[in-house]
Amino acid sequence: MINNCSFDSVDNLMRYSELIIYIPIFLIGMIVNFTALVLFCACFPKWTESAIYMTSLALMDLLLLLPLPFKMHAAYHTWDKHLLPLCLVLENLYFVGIYGSIYMIMCIAMDRWVSICYPFRSKQLRSPKVAVMICIGVWLLVFAAIFPVTYNFGENRQEKFHCFHGFSKKGWSPGVIICLQVFGFLGPALVIICCSIHNIGTLKQSGQHSAQSRACVKIIYSSLGAFLVPFTPSHLGIFLQFLVHQGMIQDCDTKKHISMFIQISMCLSNITCCLDAFCYYFIAREMRSPRQMLTNRNSRRTTFSTSEIHDGCAL
Numbered sequence: 001m002i003n004n005c006s007f008d009s010v011d012n013l014m015r016y017s018e019l020i021i022y023i024p025i026f027l028i029g030m031i032v033n034f035t036a037l038v039l040f041c042a043c044f045p046k047w048t049e050s051a052i053y054m055t056s057l058a059l060m061d062l063l064l065l066l067p068l069p070f071k072m073h074a075a076y077h078t079w080d081k082h083l084l085p086l087c088l089v090l091e092n093l094y095f096v097g098i099y100g101s102i103y104m105i106m107c108i109a110m111d112r113w114v115s116i117c118y119p120f121r122s123k124q125l126r127s128p129k130v131a132v133m134i135c136i137g138v139w140l141l142v143f144a145a146i147f148p149v150t151y152n153f154g155e156n157r158q159e160k161f162h163c164f165h166g167f168s169k170k171g172w173s174p175g176v177i178i179c180l181q182v183f184g185f186l187g188p189a190l191v192i193i194c195c196s197i198h199n200i201g202t203l204k205q206s207g208q209h210s211a212q213s214r215a216c217v218k219i220i221y222s223s224l225g226a227f228l229v230p231f232t233p234s235h236l237g238i239f240l241q242f243l244v245h246q247g248m249i250q251d252c253d254t255k256k257h258i259s260m261f262i263q264i265s266m267c268l269s270n271i272t273c274c275l276d277a278f279c280y281y282f283i284a285r286e287m288r289s290p291r292q293m294l295t296n297r298n299s300r301r302t303t304f305s306t307s308e309i310h311d312g313c314a315l
Contacts, residue, residue: 064097
């Protein structure tokens with residue numbers, strides 16, 4: 001790789017850009033997610049699957065938000081070597097928050113798919129106890145998968161270093177990036193998109209045109225947008241930066257553009273903490289809505305109630 005390509009101009013610009021992006025995300029995200037926790041934990045008497053999943057998602061979002069002040073500080077200040085353990089913990093919590101949110105959104109999409117597309121079977125498969133077990137499983141999975149891998153990313157850092165920057169070569173190895181792209185983004189994205197398409201198709205085929213059904217479609221679209229908008233550009237940027245580290249991209253200007261793109265997209269990926277507010281709003285409204293009347297599901301006259309639509313949409 002060419003070593004005389006300077007990224008100082010990109011880094012200097014990003015120092016100011018990060019503040020512009022992170023400060024409103026941090027403030028809005030904290031307000032939204034703390035409000036969501038109060039809403040789902042205190043304002044609704046029944047501890048439903050919806051409240052469990054969305055509480056877990058809000059906690060993941062808060063875990064993503066908590067390191068942001070340290071990330072903003074590290075952009076302007078170098079840290080001493082003795083602060084490396086703190087830096088590694090913060091970096092790990094940040095990545096746990098990102099990929100924990102991705103997997104929670106995926107689990108919510110799958111649970112909604114079971115409830116809407118298989119309403120009778122869902123009565124046996126879905127319960128608050130199952131939702132708690134799934135959420136615990138996601139938390140254990142992301143911690144077990146991320147901490148052992150990312151804890152070694154800072155092994156080559158100097159006595160003075162910028163936290164959240166300068167990962168070691170292990171962080172850009174083919175094995176790590178392939179697993180990150182496949183299991184961290186592409187796999188969950190495929191599941192969420194397929195479940196969303198199937199859910200919307202099932203609702204349209206059922207002939208259900210009530211306000212309940214329209215609200216359900218809004219929830220599905222908002223959940224899909226809360227996933228694709230923040231995470232697609234950031235993982236594209238990771239892939240392009242991986243090509244740079246592998247020496248497949250040599251042009252200095254191209255590398256600068258990629259460096260700028262990945263840093264901005266990673267900053268904007270944190271907006272998921274705010275976009276989830278749309279999901280919270282629709283779900284809170286649906287959890288309060290009444291359950292009533294039976295409708296035909298399809299041409300075979302298989303029926304299910306709006307309460308079953310409610311169970312699937314309130315996720």
